[in-house]
Amino acid sequence: MKVAEENKVKVFISYSWDSKEHQQWVISLADLINEKGGQAIIDRTHLKYGGHIKTFMLKSILDADIVLMILTPKYKDKADSLQGGAGFEYNIINDELFKIITQNDKYIPVLREGSLEASVTSFLKGFNCADLREGNDYLQNLDELIEQILGTPLKQPDSHKQNKPIMENEYKTLEPLIVEMKKKAKGYFDQFFNLENPAMGKAKMQLTVKNWEEEIETYSASVKEKFSPIKMELYEEYLEDFKNNVFGVELWTVKAALKTHDPDLARYKKDYRDADAEAIFDTVNGILSATHKYVSNEMPSINYSELNEIESLRMQYLNEEEMFMKKIVGFGIRSEILHRYYPSFFPIMTQKSLWAMYFICDSANEFITIEQRNRQGIMRVSHNWQYPYDRFTFLMNSLSNQLISWFGAHSIKLKEEWRFGYVNMFLSTIHEAHKVDIKLLHAWIDTK
Known part of the structure; x- marks a missing residue:
């Protein structure tokens, strides 16, 4: 039985375009989330030609149930200097994460490449990262991350107008x-x-x-x-x-x-x-x-x-x-x-x-x-x-x-x-x- 889109956990993936291999890994992660019953959102598959990039990023982050930040040395450089699309997304994430810092279960940092010092952004150093670097624990850590994502309660829609x-x-x-x-x-x-x-x-x-x-x-x-x-x-x-x-x-x-x-x-x-x-x-x-x-x-x-x-x-x-x-x-x-x-x-x-x-x-x-x-x-x-x-x-x-x-x-x-x-x-x-x-x-x- 097909699950309706509104009943799926929406997962926005924030990442930097480090290399073709890295971009393909992100797409594969999105495909896996979709196969397991979630709804992954990334620019490569959801941002249409002619779409406004910053509007897409802002809407996707605010609307998501889960936001994954794929940490690499290049992502850290762009995020900390607020450069490019990754920097813009990270700035929005910082603002939103700060509001729920002690009760966060939406924004999950994912360490993909490099050491903690080289890849984790300044603000995220105090948060527990999912370690998806290549190694013996990769598949176990990936399974645990997917299980946590799919176990996230869906956001309950509010019924009134909000101005934020x-x-x-x-x-x-x-x-x-x-x-x-x-x-x-x-x-x-x-x-x-x-x-x-x-x-x-x-x-x-x-x-x-x-x-x-x-x-x-x-x-x-x-x-x-x-x-x-x-x-x-x-x-x-x-x-x-x-x-x-x-x-x-x-x-x-x-x-x-x-x-x-x-x-x-x-x-x-x-x-x-x-x-x-x-x-x-x-x-x-x-x-x-x-x-x-x-x-x-x-x-x-x-x-x-x-x-x-x-x-x-x-x-x-x-x-x-x-x-x-x-x-x-x-x-x-x-x-x-x-x-x-x-x-x-x-x-x-x-x-x-x-x-x-x-x-x-x-x-x-x-x-x-x-x-x-x-x-x-x-x-x-x-x-x-x-x-x-x-x-x-x-x-x-x-x-x-x-x-x-x-x-x-x-x-x-x-x-x-x-x-x-x-x-x-x-x-x-x-x-x-x-x-x-x-x-x-x-x-x-x-x-x-």
Whole structure:
């Protein structure tokens, strides 16, 4: 009697393409698992032509009952340096394994070649490995591993929607994250400006900076004019007009959400229609009033060129309850108000910038979140809209200092009053370069 696929233990195998012989051994292991009644998943047999590689890896790891990591010296090198497909998989595995470290029965390291020191990755050194190196105990160890795999209880499907953002205490240490950000961002910078040809590169940089500055000046001036203290006083007498003709029109994030045909934003449209105009005004006015005081009192003592810790930003006031309005004003909309009014002090943290940071820092998953609708059996990758704004500002300031340095090396001076505006434009360019990747990652995919 044939066992239904949903009743089989799903086993994802993470490995590196060391050699043809090693790849064939992995395929043989997968075949054995299938013959014994499991469901083995590997890229060579399950990743279709045209399939998005990172989406396949992410979905396969999260959906599996068991994940085998085939350890060899080459796998260790790629995993520890987070390079290639093995590095990407290992980073996901690390994040997930850390959450269940004391109750792990899903992630099994398998030593295939080399010594423990040469092949076991840094994080896995404290875990018991299945030894499948060639030797007298090979067949016995293989039988024991297969028996353990097939005895694994199947995951019980949840019946409700889940949103799984990376938790703040799981974020990567800042120093290595900044090192990676600088390195990868410089690669994008050199690519965008074609610095293999210095003369043409500098000409393109000069034109690009000119266009960026015109755009920053335009979008900042419009918000300062529409949301000035004088105008905000006037709006108190015309709250519905403020809601529908200022808040709903002037801010990109709100306007886009209200005009898009995206079914995921249909809820926001309804919430916006039902929202109290006075509550919207009070929230926006509260954000602006508190920020004007912050800029006046705190900013003169902050040295952005030598900022060395998040706490130096003193942004605690943004954590107050009145800085948000449930369902209407969240992190993204608030950051747009702050950035466009004060582009020298606040970055914009929206879908574009968070996705761009994901591609710059592809060893860190903290800029994305996994959405699952288990009742429907689907999942997708989204931007982490709950990312801490002070942490984001600290990272963006570091990137800003790099842009100042990189342009300065070509005798192009960036203006301090548009510090985070340049960062916004740079990240928007990276986002544009990855629109296809983002579309694939953000599409709902079947997990059944």
